[in-house]
Each structure stands twice: as C-alpha cells, then as structure tokens.
Amino acid sequence: MYPAVEPYAHGLLDVGDGQLVYWETCGNPDGKPAVVLHGGPGSGATAGWRRYFDPDRYRVVLFDQRGCGRSRPHAADPAVDLSVNTTAHLVADIERLRTHLGVDRWLVLGASWGSTLGLAYAQRHPDRVSELVLFSVVTTSRREVTWITRDMGRLFPAEWARFRDGVPPDERDGDLADAYARLLADPDPAVRERAARDWCAWDDTHVRTVPGWRPDPRFDDPEFRMLSARLVTHYWRHAAFLPDGQLLREAGRLAGIPGVLVHGRLDVSSPADIPWQLARSWPDARLDLVESAGHGARHGIGDRVLAALDDFAG
Secondary structure, three states: OOOOOOOOEEEEEEEEOOEEEEEEEEEOOOOEEEEEEOOOOOOOOOHHHHHHOOOOOEEEEEEOOOOOOOOEOOOOOOOOOOOOOOHHHHHHHHHHHHHHOOOOOEEEEEEOHHHHHHHHHHHHOHHHEEEEEEEOOOOOOHHHHHHHHOHHHHOOHHHHHHHHOOOOHHHOOOOHHHHHHHHHOOOOHHHHHHHHHHHHHHHHHOOOOOOOOOOOHHHHOHHHHHHHHHHHHHHHHOHHHOOOOHHHHOHHHHOOOOEEEEEEOOOOOOOOHHHHHHHHHOOOEEEEEEOOOOOOOOOOHHHHHHHHHHHHOO
C-alpha cells in the first residue's frame, strides 16, 4: 500500500435532519477525484483507506456515513433516531458532499456494505461516476441477509445456535435481524449490551472462512459494538431500504462506467454469485475472483484493488 498520508482539509457537512457528516480530503488537490464508501454499515472511514491511492495522482475524499465515526449524532446512543439513516439519505449525502467540494465526477471505491452503497449511488447518479472499484461485493438483498443470519449456521453450528438463542424463543424462527434490532432498542441497558455482544460475536464469526483469521479488535469496544449492531441490524432488517433485487436488476444503468469487482472465492458468507451476476449484467465490469481470499482486503484482495486504482489513475 502507499505510504500513510494526512488530510489537507476536513470538516463537518450539515446534511439536514440534524446530521453532521465528517469528511476529509488527502493526496493531490489537483489529482483525479475519488470517494471512499466504507463498510459496515457503521465502520467509519479509517486512515487505512487513504493508502489504497497514489497520493500524487489522486484527490481522495473520505467520509463517515451518518451516525458513525466522527459524524454526529452517534448511533451508539440508543436515543438517536435511525429513521433518517437510510440508503436514500446516504446517497443524497454523497451528492451533497460532491457539490460541496466542487467535484464534477469521481471514482467510487467501496467494500462490503460500501459496495451496496456504491452501486445504489452509481445507479442513481451514473453521470457523476467515472469508475467503480468494489470489493467483497454484496447487494444486501433479503436473500443475502437470510443467508448470513441463517444458512451460514451450517458452517458454524455451535456459534449460530448461540446467536439464535440470543433472542426470545418465540422469535427464533423469524427474522433474526429484526429480533436483534428490537432487543437493541430495549429500555434496559443490560438487554441492549447483551444483544450487541451476541450480534457482533456472530458478525465476527461468519466471515471466518480462511486460514489466519483473527477476531476484529474493534468489537472489544462497547461503544463500537453498540454502534455496529444498531446500524447493521437497521439496514439488514430493511434489506438496505431498496426494492428487493434492484441493484442486480438495474445493473444495466451502469453501462459506460468502467468497473472492477474484486471478490474472494472463500467469501462464503457473501457468495461469489452476487458479483458474478452483476458482471454479467454490467457490460463494462470485470470480475476478479481471488481463489485464496475471504471477506475483506486480505489474502491478495488488497493487491488487486491497488492495481485497479493504479490503472484508473491514468
């Protein structure tokens, strides 16, 4: 990866609804514009994202999506209203930020949840996207959410049983994301904390499909656990607030936008059929399957992303 760099500008953008979105820019102010869409939802735009880009050739924009990272208010607070935190709101925030920074078109880099958001943004505003680079590609459909919250239990049966048993018995055969979201809204702090622990323990387990996996240390932080659990269950219970299957069904809207989809063959919790179907419907996309990789940037995925960004730098 490229050497660490610091932002040359940053700020808080008022996007309405009482929301302040943190943003920063780094690299070359006259370089090719690019925007980073982090995963989660709720992970925040950490400094490591800056290192995917050649700082001499890119003007990189990072921001923390509503409710997470350095944006405010913080969704770890159970009193924070999540009704103004939807995919449509996030897409509108990206456009407000683009206009605020005076960018005409930009490359979009997104991973995991960020790939869902990147596809939704590009399909809504294709004239504002020069290229798309997406890895650990998901569309957050109901089928995908069910796969993660139920079917992955076949690979990790004991861990999944603990996850399922974290909700009341009469809810264990229903929508588990929905059940956990209700627990996370419980007036009892102890109920909320246990639900956040149980949810994040499973969230950390279902991606454990490659040698050398290590637990995510961020889940040791009670505030991050609550933030992550609240936002992920919020988006998953609503299947990303999108008509089911829309992102695959409308992939043809991306015609003319060059894209690279990097995905791990061993990413079992987010199976490769999603980026494969996407590449079949999007004529300008190239699918790069990494045989030894799972979910995330390790085991060669980061190298492929770097190469794609270098190619698009021109």
